Amino acid sequence: MKRIPHTFTIVFALILIAAVTTWFVSGGEFVRQTVSVINADGSISSREVVQGDSFHYVPSQPQTWQIFSSLFNGFCDKADIIIFILMVGGAFWILNNSHAIDIGVMAFLRRVQRLNRYRFIRRIGPDNIIIILVMLMFSVFGAVFGMSEETIAFSVIFVPLAVSMGYDSIVGLCMCYVAAHIGFAGAILNPFTIGIAQGIAELPIFSGLEYRLFCWFILTIIGIAFVLWYAHRIKQNPNRSPVYMLDDYWRSRVQQQENGTVAYHTPRVAWILWILISIVLVYIAVAYASTTIAIGQGSVSLPLMPILALLFFVSGFMCLRKSVHFFILDILLFTIFYLVVGVLGYGWYVMEISALFLAMGLLSGIADNQSADNLAKLFLSGCKDILSAALVVGLASGIIFILRDGRVIDTILYALTNSLSQTGTIASVGVMYLFQTLLNVIMPSGSAKAALTMPIMAQFADLVSLSRQTTVLAFQFGDGFTNMLTPTSGVLIGCLGIARIPYGTWLRWAWKFILILILIGFLLLLPTIFFPLPGF
Secondary structure (H helix, E strand, O other): OOOOOOHHHHHHHHHHHHHHHHHHOOOEEOOEEEEEEEOOOOOEEEEEEEOOOOOEEOOOOOOOOHHHHHHHHHHHHOHHHHHHHHHHHHHHHHHHHOOHHHHHHHHHHHHHHHHHHOHHHHHHOHHHHHHHHHHHHHHHHHHHHOOOOOHHHHHHHHHHHHHHOOOOHHHHHHHHHHHHHHHHHOOOOOHHHHHHHHHHOOOOOOOOHHHHHHHHHHHHHHHHHHHHHHHHHHHHOHHHOOOOOOOHHHHHHHHHOOOOOOOOOOOHHHHHHHHHHHHHHHHHHHHOOOEEEEEOOEEEEEOHHHHHHHHHHHHHHHHHHHOHHHHHHHHHHHHHHHHHHHHHHHOOOHHHHHHHHHHHHHHHHHHOOOOHHHHHHHHHHHHHHHHHHHHHHHHHHHHHHHHHHOOOHHHHHHHHHHHHOOOHHHHHHHHHHHHHHHHHHHOOOHHHHHHHHHHHHHHHHHHOOOOHHHHHHHHHHHHHHHHHOOOOOHHHHHHHHHHOOOHHHHHHHHHHHHHHHHHHHHHHHOHHHHOOOOOO
């Protein structure tokens, strides 16, 4: 197979192409105006939009040495998002180091297995229940905080588990990797896709939550149903599996595997931390006794902060009695709760969310009895791991600076608008969706694609009378589904390597399923055109 260039190489090549474009494309400009926007918390902000009938030609400004200064400008322009990515990456690295998620998943599986003693559960099939609940859990992880790379580690757990249940390694990979990426595609609160794309499109962060929740539900149900159908076929006739011979490795490993013992423990510092966190949450509950949540066109005032403080006090105590790992999972769960309340009730953006995730990571490390030096090292390791994704955001933003400074970006928008003006809004949405889907094959980084495409697509949506939220949804679907197919995805190749599934075998098995998801994604985009959905 021919070697695929590095993402940085691809993006820098696009910067060069953009610079060459400024020498041959006529300059042009739209007149822009500032409009008011009602945010999720009821506040009013402003954003700049283009006037569709105001295009006029102007002298172009061919770009030369600016290909280098555009990188600096791109990093400065997207500094908040770059820092946001680094902080979140460092925080989750600390969390993952505690192995709390691993232990939580295994405890969950053992509890489900115990249900086999009930006759009703035996009729449904405890194996089916395990597949459904595990896929649902990982889909939530992917939809809420963008779980992706972490699935490589979980493949080691679920592939042998699936083989031991009488299925194959593909089912095991579907339980964690595919489920997480279906959730990633149908993202609800994913800060790495939805948060960045909406920020660049100048939309209230995580707005349109209601319809995205519906999309996530539909996609997850379809994914689970497909995997259950395939698992049932393999259970009846294991020889139908395309990896039946390859799974001899896992079958022999399962036979020889000895059950390990989890070292549950709760250090004293975790109890102290629980008390301190509870005191802080009580203070916040007093200061913010009532929270007004704005969803769509409606709003409701609820004592959410006092409720969360009380729930954390009780759940934290119960988790600590068992193990610090469950207490860390509790911290993660309440981080998500406070994220939702903060975004919907107080208009939080990347600064507040970054601080929240950073606090989660540090608290998880302290509860795990890590020293200050170890916390610093773990945080830096997480930043290093995600550094390329953060830097490529600034690099891709340089493309927009080249086109903007060359005064050709509006000309491109104008030509794109004219070419689609006669095809209607459905075709326009389809073209945007197809473009994002194909681009994801060579550039699987969602952050990079958001920085590259959303500035143009958001303004294009204004010109063809589409909601900017629709362009974000098209980006979200286009970014998600082909991640499970493209050989440029390091996560996919890593998971396949762990599962010992050749890429060609996976491609032959998965392409029809991915095609179904892509078609469903297009159908889910259509209601955003014809119906007045909240946030759209």
